[in-house]
Structure formats: structure tokens, C-alpha cells
Amino acid sequence: MKPSLQLKISQSLTMTPQLQQAIRLLQLSTLELQSEIQQTMEENPMLEHDEEILDNASDKDRSQTENPETKKAEDSSEIGADNEDPHMDMENRQEMPDELPIDSNWEDTYDITTAVAPSSQSSSDSANNFLENQSLECNTLSEHLLWQLQNSQFSDNDLIIAIAIIDAINDDGYLTETVEELFDGLKDDLEIDLDEVEAVLHRIQHFDPVGIAARTLKECLLLQLEQFESNTPGLSDAKNVVEHHLALLGAHDYARLQKKTRRDEEQLQKTIIFIQALNPKPGASISENKAQYVVPDIFVRKINGTWRVSLNPEAVPKIKINATYEGHLKSAGRGQNTSHLRNSLQEARWFLKSLQSRSDTLQRVGDAIVRRQRLFLDYGDEGMKPMVLRDIAEELEMHESTISRVTTNKFMHTPRGVYEFKFFFSSHVGTADGGECSATAIRSMVKKLIENENPKKPMSDNKISLLLIKEGINVARRTVAKYRESMLIPPSNERKRLT
Secondary structure, eight states, X not given: OOOOOOOOOOOOOOOOHHHHHHHHHHTOOHHHHHHHHHHHHHHOTTEEEOHHHHHHHHHHHHHHHOOHHHHHHHHHHHHHHHTSOTTSOGGGOOOOOSOOOTTOOHHHHSOSTTSSOGGGHHHHHHHHHHHHTSOXXXXXXXXXXXXXXXXXOOOHHHHHXXXXXHHTBOTTSBBOSOHHHHHHHXXXXXXXXXXXXXXXXXXXXXSSSTTTTBSSHHHHHHHHHTTSOTTOTTHHHHHHHHHHOHHHHHTTOHHHHHXXXXXXXXXXXXXXXXXXXXXXXXXXXXXXXXXXXXXXXXXEEEETTEEEEEEOTTTSOOEEEOHHHHXXXXXXXXXXXXXXXXXXXXXXXXXXXXXXXXXHHHHHHHHHHXXXXXXXXXXXXXXXXXXXXXXXXXXXXXXXHHHHHHHTTOEEEETTEEEEGGGGOBOEEEBTTSOEEEHHHHHHHHHHHHHTSOTTSOOOHHHHHHHHHHTTBOOOHHHHHHHHHHTTOOOHHHHOOOO
């Protein structure tokens, strides 16, 4: 065989750096995109903030959101400004600058010490002291208990025992080790008895929150009941139920519980309400978890009877190419000294194009979702239509992977609340007339049926399934159970109530 040359024409998709960048930006959330933009601006000198877009966006947002309530609030704020203390020293007032340098501190620009009126100095001092006592980070349960330990009188040995006990308390506030296990871990280093560990534990159990360091649920509830005055109405009955009949209360076996306590239905109901007011997880009230906020990517408003979709002005990137640098680069020619700036300019243009493509795709996907889910926006969960990623992909002539990236960590602000894009996608169940009903709508129906059931005789999953079948929705009992569990609704035997 002799070697030969052949020409062949073919098409293939090449993942260019520009395409990779566009795909990566598309799947970022709003907060992640802001961090990405900030990092790119620090690395690329050709990019800068577009102040004109910032001003226009803020003006547009104010005009769209203006309503009588906001006007009333503005009027009241103006009235409050007119009624300021006339004795305030005008020289101490300072004008706040519109913008601050990025690398400046607040104190460098605005003098806090001279901004306070002399007549309100004492009140401001108390406010400052209050703020100084507030921690920026949420204290953990262990830190909260150790702080109380430091402010209590303990001997050296008792202090070590108390620290070991606090270390053995979980996030719910329960002691995870027995007194014997704690004693075995300390007896080699300290000359102590088992009774000393028990005594220190009793002292820790009187720390805040009430019910801390309990070994069982019964002990936790009894510790909380001990804090009430002895003449509190219903206290003796509550202690009796917690100490001797807690299992019956947990099983909602009210018939046997009524016989054991020898109380009528009304008295038993008051006792149960008393016990339910206690906290079964006292440690959970002191959590180190911070609230996490989301920034909606698009707003959905009903204007003149039509649902309108608009990008969130705060989430739209507000950057542009530096016109001064670009002008200097054009006049400098194509010398070797300008190669870095030219590369930066090209990268900046690609970056802006990718951002624009991301915004356009978000707008199109948002429009498509709202068109298909108008009934949800009008009537709530029961109006949700079944929809999958393929439906939007076929409508917009995009790939399903692109729709998946767009709908991940993107949020839509509607009059009914803030929802993630993926919330509007759900599976479907067949109906008697050959149609389809979304899983979200079925969950709403199940929840409504449970809310309207007789608390003395709650409906089973099979009963709910039969009721839905009568409505023309073919759903099995196990499907009802799955939807009920996804909404954190307990089964029928745990939903039983006296009234």
C-alpha cells in the first residue's frame, strides 16, 4: 500500500475558551457571579463599573416599586426629619458622601464621635454598650454553657468535671455519656467520687437554657416543669403524665391515658397543651447556623392583567470597558508593549459577551416558565402544571443541559414568594380523563385534605388516595405517603388529637 493524501470535510463542536467561560458563568448563582465579576475586574484593567447603568437601574427600580405605602413612609420620614431635636448642634452634623473609596474605612470618612447630639449622649452611650455586647457570630451551645461556667463558683475539680460534662452535650442539649462513663474518664486524673460527678451534673442542669444536660426526654421535660411555681394550675398532672405515661402520650393513645390519669377529656387536653408548650430540644434554641439569603434573578409582576418578567436590576452586571484605556490603546498602535493590554481588551469583550448571553438566557427561560405556569401564579400550588426540562428546551430550541444550568441556584421573585427555578419543574400523575396533574398540585391537595380532617379521627394514606381517585387523580397509597413525608407531615396515628 502506498501512502496517499485525502481531503475530508467534517463538522465538530469545539469547546473554545469563550464557550467554556459562557457555560461556567451560566451556572453561577447571583452571589457567585458577583464574586466572579469582582475577581475578573481585579485581574483585568480594561474593565470598570458602569456608573451610568447603576444610576439608571436604581431610578428604574424606584419608579417600578413606588406605591402609596412607600410614599406614606417617605412622608412620615420627612415629618420625622422636621421634628428632630432643635437643640442639636448643627456644626456636629456631617454630610454623608455618595460614594466611598474601595480601600477606605468608615471612620476615615465619617466621624462617629461628632455625629451624636450632646443631648442624647447618655442614651447613645448605652446603645453603644449594648452593641458592644453583641457578638458578630452566633454563639454555639458549648460556648454559651462555658460562659455561664466562668461566671459560676466551682472548685478546681468541679470545674474540670463541668467542662467534661459540657463537652458531652450534643447540639440538642442532651448528655451523650452516662455519669459512670464520665467518672471513668476522670478518675485516673482526679481524686473524685461518682457522687461528685452527679452533683456537678445537677448544677449544670440549672444552666440556661432550661432542661439542658438531660439524659432522657423525660428528664428534660421534668427539669423544665421544676421551674414553675408549685401552685401552677395543672403542674401536678403534667408531672404525672411526663413521669409515668410519656409513652402513651407519644403514641397518642388518649383513651388509655385518660383511664390512667383518671381525668376527663377537657382536663387531659389542658394537660397535653401544658406539656406541648415545653421544649424537647432546649439546645436547638442556641444555634450557630446563620440565616442564608438569596438574591432573586428575575421579578414577576402582573401589569394590566398580564404577567411580566424582568431581570433584577441589582443582579444585572454593571460593568463596561474602560473607554480611556481603549482610546489610548487605539492610538498606541500594535507595538509589543501593548500586547498585554490588547489581550486584556479581547478577554474583557468576551467576558461582557458571556454576561450578556447569560442575561438573555435567563430572561428567555423566565418568560417560558411564566407562560406555562400562569395558573400557579393566579391560583397557587393547585394550579401548577407538570413540566420537565425537555419542555422548555424544545420551546427555546436549547439543550436540556443548558436549561439545567440556567435553573440551578437561580431564583424568581413572584407575588406568592421567592422560588427557585427548579420548583416549577415537577413530575406528573395521570388523571381519569387522560390528562396530567403535577406532583406539586397533588401535594397541595393532600395538605389541604389533612388540614380539614377530623383531628379525632385523622385520615389514613389509603383514605386520602381514595378521595383523590374520586376527584379523577389516579394516585396510589404509597405515592400519597411519599408526598406526605416530603411535606414533613406525620402519619395518621401521630396526627390524632383530642379536639
